[in-house]
Amino acid sequence: MSKDKGTREYVAKRIEDGKSKNEIIRCLKRYVAREIYRVMKNPRPAPLTNDLRSIRLAMGLTKAMADAALGTWPTAISRIERGKCRDLQVISEYRVWLQKQSSKSN
Incomplete structure (x- = not known):
């Protein structure tokens, strides 16, 4: 929450919405879970490096x-x-x- 610029902006927005720190962390966990699920469902192929x-x-x-x-x-x-x-x-x-x-x- 303190390192990534996008996450800091998201946290600031949620604080403005009146969310508590625990609620913000829960929202971030949901976001990460959605991103991981998206990658699992549509994995990008590994680049060819056999040469x-x-x-x-x-x-x-x-x-x-x-x-x-x-x-x-x-x-x-x-x-x-x-x-x-x-x-x-x-x-x-x-x-x-x-x-x-x-x-x-x-």
Whole structure:
């Protein structure tokens, strides 16, 4: 309730409506439950990442090099390459990094 801007605005609106803190929390829980249900009913497909490992290996790069360059945890690249990660930002950064490495070697 104190970190997210949208949630703070929602809480402020509910306070203006005369809701108590417990009522606001209950409303937020309902909102979260609806969002989770919506995602469960209509899951978004995981991005395809099965080509990244072969690209990395063809350039002779290690996972440790990629992790260090991207500032991620040591297992992050492995999870991306196996399709276990849905973090689109990290996947995008990884693709860009691989392209940069490819252009350096050419």
